[in-house]
Amino acid sequence: MGIRIALAGNPNCGKTTLFNALTGSNQFVGNWPGVTVEYKEGKYKGDKEVKIVDLPGIYSLSPYTLEEVVSRNYLIDEKPEAIINVIDGTNLERNLYLTTQIVELGIPVVIAINMMDVVEKNGDKINTKKLSEEIGVPVIEISALKNRGLKDIVDAAVKAAKEALPQSPKHRFDGSVEHALAHIEELCLHNVEDENVQRWYSIKLFERDEKIQEKLGLSEETVNHIEKDIASCEKELDDDAESIITGERYNYIGTIIDGCVKKAKKGLTTSDKIDRIVTNRFLALPIFAVVMFLVYFVSVTTVGSWATDWANDGVFGDGWHLFAIGSADYNDAVDKYNEADLIIVGYDLYCEGNGEGPTGDFKYPVEDEETAAVEYRTATHEDYVEAMEYINSHEVPEPEDYGVWIPGIPVFVESGLDAIKCNDAVKGLILDGIVAGVGAVLGFVPQILVLFIFLAFLEACGYMARVAFIMDRIFRKFGLSGKSFIPMLIGTGCGIPGIMASRTIENDRDRKMTIMTTTFIPCGAKLPFIAMVAGAIFGGAAWVAPSAYFLGIFAIITSGIMLKKTKIFAGDPAPFVMELPAYHWPTLSNVLRSMWERGWSFIKKAGTIILLSTIVVWFTTFFGFTPDGFRMLEEEEIGMSILASIGKGLSWIFIPLGFGDWEATVASITGLVAKENIVGTLAIIYGAAGDVYETMRAAFTDASGFAFLAFNLLCAPCFAAMGAIKREMNNTKWFWRAIGYQCGFAWVIGLIIYQVGKLFTGEGFTVGTVFGIAAIACLLYGLFRKDKYAN
Amino acid sequence: MGTFIVVLILAAIVAAIVYSIVKARKRGEHPACGGDCDHCGGGCH
Secondary structure, eight states: OEEEEEEEEESSHHHHHHHHHOOOOOOOOOOOOOEEEEEEEEEEEEEEEEEEEEEESSSOOOOTHHHHHHHHIIIIIIOOEEEEEEEEGGGHHHHHHHHHHHHHGSOOOOEEEEEHHHHHHHOOOEEEEHHHHHHHEEEEOOBBBTBBBBBHHHHHHHHHHHHHHOOOOOOOOOOOHHHHHHIIIIIIIITTTTTHHHHHHHHHHHOOOOHHHHHHOOOOHHHHHHHHHHHHHHHHHHHHHHHHHHHHOOOOOOHHHHHHEEOOOOSSHHHHHHHHHOTTTTTTTHHHHHOOOOHHHHEEEEIHHHHHHHHIIIITTTTEGGTTTTTHHHHHHHHHHHHHHHHHHHHHHHHHHHHHSSSSSSEEEOOOOTOOOOOEEOOHHHHHHHHHHHHHHHHOOOGGGGEEEEEEHHHHHHHHHHHHHOOOHHIIIIIIIHHHHHHHHHHHHHHHHHHHHHHHHHHHHHHHHHHHHHHHHHHHTTTOOOOGGHHHHHTTTHHHHHHHHHOOOOOOHHHHHHHHHHHTTTOGGHHHHHHHHHHTSSSTOTTTTHHHHHHHHHHHHHHHHHHHHHTTTOSSSOOOOOOOOOOOOOOOHHHHHHHHHHHHHHHHHHHIIIIHHHHHHHHHHEEEETTTTEEEGGGGGGBBBHHHHHHHGGGGGGGGGGOOOOHHHHHHHHHTOOHHHHHHHHHHHHTSSSSSHHHHHOOOOOHHHHHHHHHHSEEEEEHHHHHHHHHHTTTTHHHHHHHHHHHHHHHHHHHHHHHHHHHTTTOOHHHHHHHHHHHHHHHHHHHOOTTHHHT | OOOHHHHHHHHHHHHHHHHHHHHHHHBBEEEOOOOOOOOOSOOOO
């Protein structure tokens, strides 16, 4: 039979990092509490007979939080052969509090003092030999991040498991407590099968742990009897039972620390110095805003954009020059040829308008590729002559003539389908449906990966933990808990685990509210849509992508304030205890692994759900009922398609938001299958009318474009995330409340953006503007009305 | 003939995708995030 070794320790002490290092797993490592809310199992790389179990981080074995219940139940009921108690070496005192309880369970324990590299760097000294003697268990120094001491710790745990010597705690409480504990053991624990765990049970009963009373099936009479012992002890020590136990444990830990730890520095550490600025009352928020702006700006507008342009225009477009050799010359040649062509067009237009050629200067139109703005330039008659000579003496530039040209996937697929004389309908399905739809989504992979690298770095270095702390300070002012921000941090990758992470919030009302608002934060799947809107409608403006993130935060805070003033969500926020880890440089492998895990799930989804969706979208776009019956449609006929009929039936909902056409409507609907589908659907529908970005730019104004973006960011998430909401709410009524609120809130925000935005984009004051202003007034009322449920 | 082969390949791809999604669901994995729902710690992404 194999050996099971449980990893137990405080939140954020490095258990999951150790688990990954020991098992070769890729479990997500977070720099905040609550990342592991269920235990995970894996086989030790060095011996497949040894099973490692990663337990949620806990501060004690009391049943106050979900993590504590999960960890304690595993240790008590599953009884692993050994426990590795992972301790953060930089914070020994607090971590040992759990240790004092773990050694009472009667299971062989080995202590792993983690982060020893940081301890040594700080100049601190831990006398592990003495510590081992004091606690009575082996103590090993490790660094999970640097792979130090890992074999030693597993070897020690396996040895302890094989020897199976019952752990007996060295610590003894005050005489009157020990007396009460002995009474309790004698009264009701002599029947407990494992006598090694009797002491732990007696302490828990002394602390009036109801779950243990229930587990042991104690009669009311026995409970009353125990109560007398506890009350007598409380009277003698003039404190309540739980405080007596806690106080005595800390006194004991204090004596251990005095004898085993030597701190080198008394001054501020580098982390403390950074925190004085980063978590400063006034600077924290502006710094956070700048950091997130830069993250989204770089991901979507600069580095990510260059890579995505290559993916969209090259891999999923016409093609690209190998190593970009020849690209510049080719682009120069194209520019020259186009300029000459445009001068000739301008000349011809002049001739058409005036009936004769210009004698002097004339204007010719030049359209900006990004913004579609038309600029008129001046040319002379000599320019026209030169242009004619250039056009007559040059062929249209071909990319193959300027370097090694690699055709894009659509070109490659099309030539293959032409070669086998494939039917036009099937060819259309593959090229205009699957390749265009999936390609449009996959084209954004570089931007997604760049964003995920940044997020992984911010999480791993410790900054995101500070953000939770900063947000707690702000949330608390509005009656919310910082605990609600953790699911939102996780939700930047995918909303589903974000929603599930809300389980750690004990207060049911706060938990429900967090579930309702978590998906307001843009997840990875929404990024392609954000980038598409930014590129197509706003000419790649740098502010669009960061604004989507800040819109999410705004939606969460305003929703929190408004909902907290309602009867069903009223109440004080739950306390939020969180340890801020020291800043450190994350390892490259950890950052890349985190990026790849998130990115890979995006790619996988494009190859499965998105691909299936594009087939459905293509079919419903290019087939429809015409006066001559149901048939395949030409590109200019897609207004009669099945999808158009559906869209037209629902588009009235979005008319007040400025995008009441069937194309935007169906994109919003298909986005419910998966948010990437918005991009895939628009690529298929607008692609039928020509260039996707140009058609999209023509279909939206700035105000309606941003309203379209806002609505789709804030409305109900994808079906998968809705399923998670349903599971976590565990109540149909609450599920529909959540979806209804999200859609309603998104609609109102979209209405305000479009109707009021029109005032600033020169579209004038209309009746709709009145409704937009009225919606702002309602929002302000919801925010500032008196909270009659406040204590 | 070429069209027939392409349709056949497409049908096979669609069938494989549907099969993989159904199989993943039966394993308790989520089709969207690929995570193990039964033991999801909320940290797969």
